[in-house]
Amino acid sequence: MKFDCVVVGASCVGGMTAKAIAKAGRSVALLEEHSVPGKFNKCTALVSATGLKSIGVNYRPTVVSKIYGAVVHSPAFSFTVRRKEPVAYALDRQAFDEACVNEAVDAGAQLFLGSGARAIEKNNGGWIVKTTSKSKIFRSKVVVGADGLSSTVARALAFPPFRRFVSAWEAEYSFAQEPADKVHVFLDQAIAKGFFAWSVPVDENTARVGLATASPSSLNAGKQRLLKKLSLREGQKKGREFNYSIPLFPRAQTQKESVLLVGDAAGQVKSTTGGGIVFGGLCGIQAAGAIENYFASGVLDYESRWRKAYEKAFKMHWLLHDRVFSLPNAGLDFAFAFAKLACVPLALEKFGDMDFVFKHG
Numbered sequence: 001m002k003f004d005c006v007v008v009g010a011s012c013v014g015g016m017t018a019k020a021i022a023k024a025g026r027s028v029a030l031l032e033e034h035s036v037p038g039k040f041n042k043c044t045a046l047v048s049a050t051g052l053k054s055i056g057v058n059y060r061p062t063v064v065s066k067i068y069g070a071v072v073h074s075p076a077f078s079f080t081v082r083r084k085e086p087v088a089y090a091l092d093r094q095a096f097d098e099a100c101v102n103e104a105v106d107a108g109a110q111l112f113l114g115s116g117a118r119a120i121e122k123n124n125g126g127w128i129v130k131t132t133s134k135s136k137i138f139r140s141k142v143v144v145g146a147d148g149l150s151s152t153v154a155r156a157l158a159f160p161p162f163r164r165f166v167s168a169w170e171a172e173y174s175f176a177q178e179p180a181d182k183v184h185v186f187l188d189q190a191i192a193k194g195f196f197a198w199s200v201p202v203d204e205n206t207a208r209v210g211l212a213t214a215s216p217s218s219l220n221a222g223k224q225r226l227l228k229k230l231s232l233r234e235g236q237k238k239g240r241e242f243n244y245s246i247p248l249f250p251r252a253q254t255q256k257e258s259v260l261l262v263g264d265a266a267g268q269v270k271s272t273t274g275g276g277i278v279f280g281g282l283c284g285i286q287a288a289g290a291i292e293n294y295f296a297s298g299v300l301d302y303e304s305r306w307r308k309a310y311e312k313a314f315k316m317h318w319l320l321h322d323r324v325f326s327l328p329n330a331g332l333d334f335a336f337a338f339a340k341l342a343c344v345p346l347a348l349e350k351f352g353d354m355d356f357v358f359k360h361g
């Protein structure tokens with residue numbers, strides 16, 4: 001089968017990318033290895049309100065709770081950041097992924113389920129994508145890898161590896177957390193070494209509780225300490241439990257000839273939060289613009305396009321990540337005490353931005 005473009009991976013970023021390519025009038029095949037699109041809810045799915053607006057997906061039917069701020073804890077102190085309007089939404093992630101893919105199909109993309117890409121070979125100035133189904137072989141001028149953390153496309157083309165990861169665990173608990181309209185964030189090296197733990201309200205009696213750490217061997221001990229801190233018992237676990245990894249910084253290269261990487265496959269994730277839905281989607285839209293330019297002028301400038309638009313933001317997140325998550329507990333407590341005196345929570349209420357660190361424009 002012949003297409004202008006093949007997008008490998010039908011989750012949120014693959015869906016957003018395929019939609020933008022199809023909208024520009026190009027034929028696009030969207031390949032998914034499973035029989036259903038999406039990440040099967042392996043995500044907290046807390047997404048900023050402004051970020052959701054910017055990616056142009058009809059996310060409203062997938063919202064499970066509205067978030068009006070955060071309570072941020074060091075081992076000994078805490079402060080609250082409040083907003084009058086919802087600053088973020090917790091989503092039904094599987095429903096959101098399916099919405100992204102449905103929007104791509106509505107725009108004209110052809111979805112092929114049960115079609116895992118297993119090899120990518122050069123062919124006549126383009127590419128052949130071979131899949132796990134022997135009868136399904138795809139030819140195209142451009143291939144986009146939206147196939148997540150363990151990207152087959154990145155491996156096939158020997159893209160440079162990720163520099164840093166965190167390992168995460170999360171489950172949903174029967175937990176009436178207070179306040180019910182804010183997320184709790186825990187910075188504590190004894191719980192989440194090198195990153196943080198969280199509790200995100202889903203409804204009045206349910207919360208997504210999890211942590212991510214730069215030290216995978218400490219994950220289980222951290223989980224037990226977090227549950228103890230929140231006075232949660234195993235019997236309160238409702239399910240939706242998973243372990244997964246998050247890449248923390250973009251690969252050094254995300255384009256080789258006319259093969260592009262987007263989303264987690266590219267490492268387009270905020271290293272302060274592990275959030276990759278908004279930037280993955282925005283970079284997918286940049287990829288579609290670059291592909292359109294390629295068909296019109298022969299120049300494929302995806303790498304420079306997305307870096308010009310967003311690399312500074314990724315670097316700001318990395319700078320903050322480096323400064324905050326490496327502090328020992330005593331340093332975290334000192335920083336929190338100082339932050340409260342210096343009115344940092346108020347500044348965050350006014351100027352903080354979940355995606356770009358500081359509001360701009």
Ligand SMILES: Cc1cc2nc3c(=O)[nH]c(=O)nc-3n(C[C@H](O)[C@H](O)[C@H](O)COP(=O)(O)OP(=O)(O)OC[C@H]3O[C@@H](n4cnc5c(N)ncnc54)[C@H](O)[C@@H]3O)c2cc1C
Pocket residue numbers: 008009010011012013014031032033034037038039042043044045046047115116117118146147148149150151152153168169170210244245246262263264265269274275276277278280
């Ligand atoms: C614990 C945890 C919490 C998180 N919380 C948040 C959050 O609150 N907010 C946020 O913005 N982000 C969050 N993230 C990050 C977010 O989940 C990812 O950034 C996002 O899923 C990236 O989307 P993607 O489409 O690039 O990749 P994925 O969602 O991983 O999708 C990859 C798709 O490719 C398919 N695929 C893989 N290999 C192949 C193949 N060979 N052929 C065909 N198909 C293939 C997969 O089946 C899947 O459908 C979290 C991540 C974790 C682990």
